[in-house]
Every structure is written in structure tokens, then in C-alpha cells.
Amino acid sequence: MAGNKRLLKELAECQQNPPPGCKIALENDEDILIWNVTMAAPSDSVYAGGNFKILIKLPKEYPFKPPQLNFKTKVYHPNVTNDENGSMCLGMLRADEWKPPNKIADVLKLVRTVLASPQPDDAVEQGIAEQYKNNRKEFDKIAKDWVNKYAK
Amino acid sequence: MPTTTRKRKAEVLTNITDVFAEPQRKVSKVHPQVPKDSIPREEAALPATPQTLTEGMDSDDDFNSVASSVDLGEDMSSSVDFGAGESDVDVDDDYQDDGAFDTTAKDLTPQRKHFEVDFKVYSPQDIQSQQDTQVAEVSNLLEQPTEATAILLRYTRWNKERLIEQYMDDQERMLEKAGLGQEINQNPPRLEVRNNFTCDICCEDGPGLETFAMNCEHRFCTDCYRHYLTQKIKDEGEAARIKCPGDGCGKIIDSKSLDLLVPDDLTDRYHQVLMRTYVDDKESLKWCPAPNCVYAVECGVKRKDLNRVVPTVHCDCKHAFCFGCSLPDHQPTPCVLVKRWVKKCEDDSETANWISANTKECPKCQSTIEKNGGCNHMTCRKCKNEFCWMCMGLWSEHGTSWYNCNRFEERSGTDARDAQAKSRQSLERYLHYYNRYANHEQSARLDKDIFHKTEKKMTLLQSSSGMSWIEVQFMEQASQALQQCRQTLKWTYAFAYYLARNNMTEIFEENQKDLEMAVENLSEMFEKPTDQLAGLKVEMLDKSSYCRQRRVILLDDTAKNLRDGNWQFNVELS
Ligand SMILES: [Zn+2]
Ligand SMILES: [Zn+2]
Ligand SMILES: [Zn+2]
Ligand SMILES: [Zn+2]
Ligand SMILES: [Zn+2]
Ligand SMILES: [Zn+2]
Numbered sequence: 001m002a003g004n005k006r007l008l009k010e011l012a013e014c015q016q017n018p019p020p021g022c023k024i025a026l027e028n029d030e031d032i033l034i035w036n037v038t039m040a041a042p043s044d045s046v047y048a049g050g051n052f053k054i055l056i057k058l059p060k061e062y063p064f065k066p067p068q069l070n071f072k073t074k075v076y077h078p079n080v081t082n083d084e085n086g087s088m089c090l091g092m093l094r095a096d097e098w099k100p101p102n103k104i105a106d107v108l109k110l111v112r113t114v115l116a117s118p119q120p121d122d123a124v125e126q127g128i129a130e131q132y133k134n135n136r137k138e139f140d141k142i143a144k145d146w147v148n149k150y151a152k
Numbered sequence: 153m154p155t156t157t158r159k160r161k162a163e164v165l166t167n168i169t170d171v172f173a174e175p176q177r178k179v180s181k182v183h184p185q186v187p188k189d190s191i192p193r194e195e196a197a198l199p200a201t202p203q204t205l206t207e208g209m210d211s212d213d214d215f216n217s218v219a220s221s222v223d224l225g226e227d228m229s230s231s232v233d234f235g236a237g238e239s240d241v242d243v244d245d246d247y248q249d250d251g252a253f254d255t256t257a258k259d260l261t262p263q264r265k266h267f268e269v270d271f272k273v274y275s276p277q278d279i280q281s282q283q284d285t286q287v288a289e290v291s292n293l294l295e296q297p298t299e300a301t302a303i304l305l306r307y308t309r310w311n312k313e314r315l316i317e318q319y320m321d322d323q324e325r326m327l328e329k330a331g332l333g334q335e336i337n338q339n340p341p342r343l344e345v346r347n348n349f350t351c352d353i354c355c356e357d358g359p360g361l362e363t364f365a366m367n368c369e370h371r372f373c374t375d376c377y378r379h380y381l382t383q384k385i386k387d388e389g390e391a392a393r394i395k396c397p398g399d400g401c402g403k404i405i406d407s408k409s410l411d412l413l414v415p416d417d418l419t420d421r422y423h424q425v426l427m428r429t430y431v432d433d434k435e436s437l438k439w440c441p442a443p444n445c446v447y448a449v450e451c452g453v454k455r456k457d458l459n460r461v462v463p464t465v466h467c468d469c470k471h472a473f474c475f476g477c478s479l480p481d482h483q484p485t486p487c488v489l490v491k492r493w494v495k496k497c498e499d500d501s502e503t504a505n506w507i508s509a510n511t512k513e514c515p516k517c518q519s520t521i522e523k524n525g526g527c528n529h530m531t532c533r534k535c536k537n538e539f540c541w542m543c544m545g546l547w548s549e550h551g552t553s554w555y556n557c558n559r560f561e562e563r564s565g566t567d568a569r570d571a572q573a574k575s576r577q578s579l580e581r582y583l584h585y586y587n588r589y590a591n592h593e594q595s596a597r598l599d600k601d602i603f604h605k606t607e608k609k610m611t612l613l614q615s616s617s618g619m620s621w622i623e624v625q626f627m628e629q630a631s632q633a634l635q636q637c638r639q640t641l642k643w644t645y646a647f648a649y650y651l652a653r654n655n656m657t658e659i660f661e662e663n664q665k666d667l668e669m670a671v672e673n674l675s676e677m678f679e680k681p682t683d684q685l686a687g688l689k690v691e692m693l694d695k696s697s698y699c700r701q702r703r704v705i706l707l708d709d710t711a712k713n714l715r716d717g718n719w720q721f722n723v724e725l726s
Contacts, residue, residue, distance in 0.1 A: 064379055
């Protein structure tokens, strides 16, 4: 119902005036429900220089239900699952937190913020979170290694 | 004390019509569905913090007075009065709707049984009026409109005291936290048509768009608002705490706004969900888990009491379930042990699979015997050997005092030394109990099958012989007794599995054995040819009544010792 007009508008806005560091395209032109995002990490973060591929899948009920977001590029980060899904756990994407006026651009802004400043207390990868808190040097090293290996 | 209940004790089962009249009276007494409006709802609606069993209690009187002072509302508390050591009260028959038919004067004891707990059954209307009463009362007190009060009460999970305290403490903060903002008294919610408006959800911006906003002024088109609410209620099962769809807004949708926006069928669903939440929020209330049952049960037994009491309650729909864990009645076994046992059985299901087989070999002539009734007394068709399905031992020895079919004999020390022998013995021990547990479960099913077959024949008998419907009901009663006793027996084996062996175990096993024999004797009668059944009525009634007696004895003793912490288990209860 609410779907198309809203989505077309969001897509147009995102392409004309993309959220910081983001390039946005449809995965294929037939399907407005799958978005391909390339996100450049903030230059003052440990991931600087990395470009991360993020896939956004919108449910049919969008915007009443939240989008789904997966890192397609491997990233060493306490808040991104270290598996083939690369899911990021974001409060605003939980069904009970999501509000229909929220926009994909807002989500991407938040993703980029969390990318630059991990939230170890809200982690999906406990081991990485521990390391982030207790051995930042080692964490930074691996994170940078991974950027060089996977995100260039 | 109503005289009807007192008199009831003296009533002797002389005439079956009387017995059938009785449960009717009982139901209306215990569950006040009848003259709803004439009853002051207040007490039922606002249960004082119920007292419950505590660790320190040590005498029967303590137990009774404590358990019965659980506030169950008007008529229950008025009919149950264990005041000042008076014990001559017959509340026991109040909740035994299952055992309602057998009560002859001789087996009615005046005191409430140790395995019984006070409870009360509520219809959805009862629950609605409980809520309404509380809302009205608090609404007066806080001088807030009922809608807002309802939201506040739901926010504090119907904890009236906490709400009042926090509200008095800091009214604004409380309202804010509950999602009400401060201006709740103004502006009833209404739809508005706007011309220069873009809905932030669907981006619709045409002229004459119908819109809605609560007084937080987060305005959206009604289509979107409606869609949002529908999804919350239907897909996410929410009601009490649906927030305004506005970004970052915590204001909770009140039911007036809701009524304005969503279609009737959804409003019904919304109120259903609200009701669910009300019951779920209260520790003293639980929904009856029977499929399609709409009743809720109130019981004062708390989570922390569950190692001392097994709170079986009986819903008006006839389903008996445990108030502690909502599983079907599992007396005498405490909830924790039930959970452990069920898990163990699942984990070990493969080892134990062979048991559920319906066929075994005759221990004497090895011909295959099929079990098709619930009775464990088997007679081999070929060699006429009579044996026990459970232990394969001679049936003739089962009635004797020295034979123990139910007890697991630990093998003496020598052969259990090495690890393998030990694990073998522990498996054997488990299988001994599981075997019997599973068998009673299966037998109950088979008994029921046989009963249904018989029931059809009884109906035929009725029309051919002119026996009345009432006259054939003894079959139904016997079948019910059988089902109920098997249910209990089944759980006695889980109980026994976790029991550490001491002198108390033997008493338990004696009781178990007595009940088991009584049950097998009754079960056997169901396998008699139908044309003999009519003539066996008196015997069958006697046997049914004896079974119930044995069950009560077992449950009562077990419950008393559980309450007093006398049982020693071989696992931690916690
Ligand atoms: Zn809209
Ligand atoms: Zn709002
Ligand atoms: Zn029920
Ligand atoms: Zn239970
Ligand atoms: Zn034989
Ligand atoms: Zn036996």
C-alpha cells in the first residue's frame, strides 16, 4: 500500500543526495526491494580506506517492517557477525523499535557511525568485543588487516 | 458456611440422580458465573497480595490457614474458612469435579486434602470486569480519565500500589514514562482532513488527505496509521504498549484512538490481546491451556512454592492442569522433576523405544501376545499362562505382600563395581521406571478406546433393553476413575525415579502398589463381554470408588511430606 511511492522517493533522494560515504544502486533494475550499497569507512576510523558492500533487503511490508541489512564484505567488528550473513545488530532495525517514518538513509548513517565506533556492550561477536575492550592494539591490527584483505 | 455444603457430607449415594444433580450445584457455587451483577466485584478484582506457603510453616493448621487465606475473591473465601483451628469444613469436594460422582459418606473426610489448593475460575467477562473495577477505582483516586488510567495500570503491569506511589512521587514523570505526556485531559482524538500535507510514511500528498495524530502531533494519513496498528495487533500480538508511529515517540496508543482507527474485528482482537496481557502480567492468574478454552484460573501458589506443592487446578472446561507449569495434572511429582523427567525421556527416547511395542512374547510358551486393552493382567491364549505385562512375572504373585512389581531392586554391591556395570544398572533403573510410566500412559489410552467401544454398545443396550441413560453412566464414571488414577500412577514412577531410597520410599511404594492393583482390577472389568456389564454395575462402582480412595491416600501422603520437606530426592530440586 504505502510501498512504491515512498520507496521511489527514497531511492531518488538517496541517489541524488546520498548519505555520507555511500553509493547506492539497485541490485537489478526490476527489483526495488534489493539495494546495493557501497560504504566508505570514515577516514578517522580504524577501517579507513575500506569500502564495504552492504546488501539491503526490504520486506514487502516496508516501511511498516524494518529493512534487513547484511555486510557482504568481511569486517572485523564486534557488532557484525563473522559469518556469511554479516548481520549487524542495530536497535532501530528491531521490529519493536522500528518506526515506519524511519528512512533507509537514516539506517545507513547509523551503520556508518557504528562502524566507526563499535559498541562492545551490544556485541554479536563476544570475542571481538572482549578484545576491543581489553586489547585495542591487537583489535586495531586485525581490523586493518581485514580491511586490506577484504575491503580494498 | 452455606448449609448446602455441610449437608452434602451426609448424603449417601443412594440414588444416582442425586449424584448427578450435585456437580451442577457445585459448579455454580465455586465459579460465580451466575449472578455476576449482584456480586461486589471489588474484592475479586483487587486481590490483596496473596499469602502463600512459606518455608517456616510446620503444622497442618498453618498450612490450611495460609493456603486458604489466598485471596480468591468473594464467594470462595466466604465458603472456605479455616478460622481458629476449625477443621470441620468440607471444601474438598469443591474442586474435585472429576471425583464428583463417587462421594459416598464413608470416604468423605472433613478436612481439605493436602494435595488440593484453592483456586478460582474466571470467564473472560469476569476478567474484563476485574480490569474495569480496578481502572475505575484508580481513576477516581488519581483524577485521570479512565483511558489514561488504563494505560497507566498496564504500564505498571497492574501493580496498583506501585502506580500510585510513583504517580504521587512525580506525576509528570510517571505520565511521560507511560507514554501519556501531560495534556491527556484535552482534545479527544479525531480524524482530520488536510490539504497541504505529506504523509511521512507513504509520501502521499494529495489534497483532502484524511489524517490522524494523537496529541503528540505526529500526524500520518489514516491509511498508514491503520496499517501500522493492524500490523502491531495482528502480526506482533501487541496491545497494551503500542507506541505512536512517530520517529522516536514513546506515546502509547489509547484504546479510544484505536477504536477510531481500526475496523471492529481488529478492535475485538485488540481487546483480546489486552486481556491476554492482563492475565500474563499477573502471577496469580493463568490461562487454561486447553485448546480453545477461554477461562483463566486464579491461584495463590507462587513460583517459589513449587518445590513444596504441586498446584493442580480444575478448569470449568474439565481440564485439570498444573498452575505452576501449565502442563496437564502431574501430581504427585513437583514441576522441576516433571521437567527433568520429560527432558530425560526425550534424550533417551531411542533407548526406550522398544518399550512402546504393543507385542511381547509369553514368558512360558514364547507365542506372541498383543496388548489391546489397558489391563496389565495378561493371559496367553495358547498356554493360558497368566502373567504381568510390566514385569512378565506370574500374575498370581502380584496380589501378595512379598511381590513387588513396582519396586526397582537395586542389585547388591558386587556386580556394580566397574563403570560399565554401573552405567548398565543406572540404565536398567531408568528403564524400570520409564517402562511403567510409559505403560500407564499407553494403558490410559487403551482403556479409553475400550470405553468408547463399550459406550457405543451401552447406547445400543439402552435402546434395546430400556435401560436409562442414567443407568449406564457407571461406565463413564469407572472410565474417568481409571483415566485419572492412571495419570497419577504414571507420575508416581517419575517421582519414584528421583526418590532417594529410605524408609519413606517403602511407604510410597506400598501406596503405589495398592493403587496399581486397584486400577488393574477395575481395568480388567472393561474387558468383560458387554452383555455382562449391566450386571456388574455395583461391582464396578465399588471398584471405581476404591481406586479413587487409593489415589487420594497416595496423593495426600505424598503432598503432606512434600510440603514438610520430608522427601529425599537423588537430585537437587532447585
Ligand atoms: Zn500515509
Ligand atoms: Zn507521537
Ligand atoms: Zn479450561
Ligand atoms: Zn507443574
Ligand atoms: Zn503362553
Ligand atoms: Zn508385574
